[in-house]
Amino acid sequence: MDAVHLARIQFAFTVSFHIIFPALSIGLSSFVAALEGLWLKTGRQVYRELCLFWSKIFAVAFGMGVVSGVVMSYEFGTNWGGFSSFAGSVTGPLLDYEVMTAFFLEAGFLGIMLFGWKRVGRVPHFIATALVAVGTNISMFWILASNSWMQTPQGFKIVDGRVVPVDWFKIVFNPSFPYRFVHMAFAAFIVAALVVAATGAWHLLRGRRDPAVRTMFSMALGLLVIIAPLQILAGDAHGLNTRQYQPAKIAAIEGIWETEHGGTALNLFGIPDMNAETTRYRVSVPHLGSVILTHTWDGEIKGLKEFPKEDRPDSTIIFWTFRIMAGLGFLMAILAITGFVLKRRGRLYDCKPYHRFALLMGPTGFISLLAGWITTEVGRQPWVVYGVMRTSNALSPITAQEVGITLLAFVVVYALVFGTGIYYLLRLAMTGPAVIAEDDSGRPALVEAATSHNPEQRVVADLLDRLRVH
Known part of the structure; x- marks a missing residue:
C-alpha cells in the first residue's frame, strides 16, 4: 500500500x-x-x-x-x-x-x-x-x-x-x-x-x-x-x-450502478464489484429503493456509472x-x-x-x-x-x-x-452496584442473602443484617 x-x-x-x-x-x-x-x-x-x-x-x-x-x-x-x-x-x-x-x-x-x-x-x-x-x-x-x-x-x-x-x-x-x-x-x-x-x-x-x-x-x-x-x-x-x-455515497451504499427510470429496486443482498461495475448475486425488491430513498413509488436514484470512476x-x-x-x-x-x-x-x-x-x-x-x-x-x-x-x-x-x-x-x-x-x-x-433492598418508603432495608449467588454479595448481605440487629 x-x-x-x-x-x-x-x-x-x-x-x-x-x-x-x-x-x-x-x-x-x-x-x-x-x-x-x-x-x-x-x-x-x-x-x-x-x-x-x-x-x-x-x-x-x-x-x-x-x-x-x-x-x-x-x-x-x-x-x-x-x-x-x-x-x-x-x-x-x-x-x-x-x-x-x-x-x-x-x-x-x-x-x-x-x-x-x-x-x-x-x-x-x-x-x-x-x-x-x-x-x-x-x-x-x-x-x-x-x-x-x-x-x-x-x-x-x-x-x-x-x-x-x-x-x-x-x-x-x-x-x-x-x-x-x-x-x-x-x-x-x-x-x-x-x-x-x-x-x-x-x-x-x-x-x-x-x-x-x-x-x-x-x-x-x-x-x-x-x-x-x-x-x-x-x-x-x-x-x-x-x-x-452526496448522491454517489447513496449509490455506493445501495450497490446501484445503473440509473433505473420509473422506480429503483432495493438490493437486500449482493457483492459489489468495482472493477466489473456491477453488484453480483443481488437479491432485490422492485421499487423499494425509491420508497425508502425518495419516499415515492417511482423516484429516481443515480447509479454509480453516472459519476467518474475516480469520484466513486x-x-x-x-x-x-x-x-x-x-x-x-x-x-x-x-x-x-x-x-x-x-x-x-x-x-x-x-x-x-x-x-x-x-x-x-x-x-x-x-x-x-x-x-x-x-x-x-x-x-x-x-x-x-x-x-x-x-x-x-x-x-x-x-x-x-x-x-x-x-x-x-x-x-x-x-x-x-x-x-x-x-x-x-x-x-x-460484572461487580455490579451495591446490594441494597428498600422498604415501601424507599429507605434501606434488610438484604436477604438468598438474593444472590455471588459469595461477595452474600457477605455484604450478612454485614447489613448484623448492623440492623445492632
Whole structure:
C-alpha cells in the first residue's frame, strides 16, 4: 500500500478506538445525572447507589476517551499536513471551541462529580454532575460541526489555495449537520442504554433480583423503547439529506450502478464489484429503493456509472457496513419492544431467554456505531473535504514505511493500553452496584442473602443484617 492508504488505515484505527469511549461517556453522563436527580427528588437510596456505580464506569470511559483523542490531534499535523494547511482555518477554530466550551466544562466539574459527595451539598453536586453531562453534549456538537462541514462544506471561499471562512453560521450549521448531530446523539444514548441493559441482564442471569439491578435494567430498556424507533426515523431523514448532497455515497451504499427510470429496486443482498461495475448475486425488491430513498413509488436514484470512476466511493465496503448498522438497529428496536411487552406482563425480571438476548445485544451499540462511521467516512472518499479537496492531496510529505511503522506501533500500544482499560470496565460492570433492598418508603432495608449467588454479595448481605440487629 502507498502512504495515503496506510495513513487512512492508521487514522481509521485510532478514531475507531476513540469514538467508542466518547459515545459511552456521552450517554452515561446523562444517565448518571438522571439517577442523581431522581435520588434528590425521591430520596430512594437505590438511585444514589446506581449513580455511584455508573459514575465509576463513566470516569474510566471518559479518561480513555481523552487519551485516545489526543493522539488524533497529532495525526492531523504528522500525517495530514496538507489538509491542516488547506482547511485549518475552519477545522482549527471549531476544535478550539470544543476545548474552550466543552472540555474545560467537563474537566472543571468532573472532580466535584466524582469526589465531591462529602465535600459539597446535594444540590451543588447535582449541578456539577449535570454540567459534566452538558459538556459532553457540547463536545459532540462541535466535533460533529467540524466533521459535517467536511461532508457538506459551505460558508467559505478559497484564497491563494487555502480555505477562508466567510460565514461561520453557514459553516457550523451546514446542510448535513442537524441530521448527523441528531443521529449521533441518539447513537450515543443507545450505546449507553445497551451497556446498562446488558449489565443488568448479566446480574439477573446470576440470580440478583435486588432493586438496583431491576431499576437499571428497566430504565435502560425504557430509554431504548423511546430512542430506538426515533433513531430509525433520524436515519431515514439523514439518508434523504445524503441523497441530496452526496448522491454517489447513496449509490455506493445501495450497490446501484445503473440509473433505473420509473422506480429503483432495493438490493437486500449482493457483492459489489468495482472493477466489473456491477453488484453480483443481488437479491432485490422492485421499487423499494425509491420508497425508502425518495419516499415515492417511482423516484429516481443515480447509479454509480453516472459519476467518474475516480469520484466513486468503494461500494464493496459501505454496502455491508450500512447493512450491519441498519440490521442491528432493527434488532435493538425488537429488544426494546419485547422488553416493553414483558414489563407489561410482569415477566421482565424472570425471562432468562430475554436476559440472554439483552446480554448479547450489549456490544452491538459499539458495532453499529463503528459501522455507521465507516459508512460515512469511506462513503465520502475520494474527498477529504467533499467536492473541494481530495484525500490524496491532504497527505503530509511522508513515506509509506514511516506510516507503516507508526501504524504497527499504534496497534501494539492500543492493544495493551485500551485492552486493559476495556477489561477493567468489564470487571467493574460484572461487580455490579451495591446490594441494597428498600422498604415501601424507599429507605434501606434488610438484604436477604438468598438474593444472590455471588459469595461477595452474600457477605455484604450478612454485614447489613448484623448492623440492623445492632
